[in-house]
Amino acid sequence: MTDGPSGARVRAACLAMALSVVLGVGAPAAASGVDRTLDEAAQALARGEDQRARFLLEQAVASAPDQAGVWVALGRLQLRTGDLVAAEASVERAIEIRPRHAPALALLGDVLRADGRLVEAREAYDLALEANPDDPLAKAGRARLHLADGQLVAAAALAIPADDRSLSLRLAWADAQANAGDLRAAIGKLDEVLAQNPAWMEALLRRGDFARQLGDHAAAHRDLELAVRLDPTSAEARYRRGLLRRDLRDLPAALEDFNRAIAIDAALAAAYVARGSIYQAAGQQAVALADFDRALRADRLHSDALTHKATSECAQGAFEACLDASAVALQARPDDWRAQVAKGHALLGLDQPEAAVGAYALALGQVDPEEAHWLLARLQRHLLPRLSNQTGVAWHFVAAQTPEEVAAVMAAASTQGRNGR
Structure with missing residues (x-):
């Protein structure tokens, strides 16, 4: 998803907080020059100055190559900028220095999760939590895996503190609730996020789209218009506003948004x-x-x-x-x-009506209730006249009260057809 300026600031602030956690957990006392360099790097991150922060962290690593926390700080930044190979190398160096360093193991989990190696990521988070059951980064990472699996109760059991560091986790939580079909709960979670950062693009786009899916067009319009104003170059914002305009049957405006989204991101x-x-x-x-x-x-x-x-x-x-x-x-x-x-x-x-019955039967077992009448009408008009047992099936169509009943009747008709009526 496109990340607007406000989203970048949130990510930078979250990373700076993460580094403050990493550097404050049990590291040996560093030379005052390294401390000052790390402070400067955290400030640069909070301002979103990634290149400056990376330069400072590389200086810190060169000055204190035997400090696990410094390697973890560099790895966190490398992960943020998408350099997974470098991030994994940095965290492996940290773990060589301190095998049970919880922030290093949590970072390893984050790197592996970003690389799609979810089983290994889960193992890394579990090792981090064994080393320190209260490590916030390990708990957040493990909770994200639970949420990705739809395990909201397991994620809640980790009791992630509701502070700024959990904003992105709340976003993941909202996604999990939406995937489970509870769009209203997802919107409630996004309300919490946007109360702390009203201009976070990712949260605005999600809340606007969830509202659209619920038919709350006024709320969707409010969020998606704001998202486009915040970042007119966001393809995702244009696309989602286009969906709303299409739902409202403003097709010229919808096409304009889709065309613009494609021009931005082909x-x-x-x-x-x-x-x-x-x-x-x-x-x-x-x-x-x-x-x-x-x-x-x-x-x-x-x-x-x-x-x-x-x-x-x-x-x-x-x-x-x-x-x-x-x-x-x-x-x-x-x-x-x-x-x-x-x-x-x-x-x-292709003149295979009996085979078509089987496909339509499966469709009727999965169809949205509001679409059932349309589909049944089409089947009565086009399919029934071509089935040899049309009279019996037609009667059941009239008598059936639900798409599930019709699906069962059609499945039976399909079986009769295969058995040679």
Whole structure:
């Protein structure tokens, strides 16, 4: 996600606080010159002057190469700037000096987590907590892993203090709540974050988008407009405001935002998908497909792009291509009911109505309730006349009260078809 100026300041302040924790935990007394250098580095970090801070920390390491805390401070900065190889080398040097140095082990966990090595990261955090059960950085890192796994109770048990150092952790907490489907709780957590930093872009964008998903367009508009004003060059802010404008049916304004987002970040796959969906709904399938293909060049397994591509291929009568795209989409996200519908359409177009029944049955078992009537109407119109047991299935369609019941009936019909009625 794009990080605006306010977000950068928050990250810098959090890192400066983290370094103050690291340098204050049990390190041997350093020479006064090294102390002054470390103080200057922390001040530079708080101002967001990364290059100046790195220069000072490298000086400190050269002056005190046997102090684990100094190596950890340098590693923290290297991690912040995305230099994972250098950060891992620095933390390994710190652990060589002090094998049970909790801040060093916590940093190792952070580096491994950033590199996607989550099992090793968990082990590093656990070792840090064995060395010091109250280490705030180790607790925060371990809590983030719990949140990534959706384990909110386990994360809460770590009792992270609600101070400035936990702002980014609260952001992760909000993401976990949203992923669990509790958007209102996620917004409440973001309210806490934004009460401390009202202009933090990442939090604003999340809260605005969650409000949009809940249909609170006024709240979404407030946050997303502010985000665009704070950083007009943020592709993510333009994209999310475009989604809101699309929901409000202000399609010219939505297209303007998506176009601007793509101009800023040509690799933002979601913006291509959003723009393509507008053209798709307008019946401009060739234009839409071009956008979906651009999205897939940026992210070849983007499930929404694959699903939309399959739908447009079917609309153009390219049923084989539709079937291929829907199959890949379902590999990426097996519970994508829209991809199941596209697969059903493709099979129907290829004159395989009995196979289509199976795909539609799966879709009906996963469909959003508000979409069920639309899907059922389509099936009655296009599918039932082509099934040999149409009378019995049609009666069940009329009698069925829920999509789940219809899905069960269709699954039974599919089984009968395979068994040769």
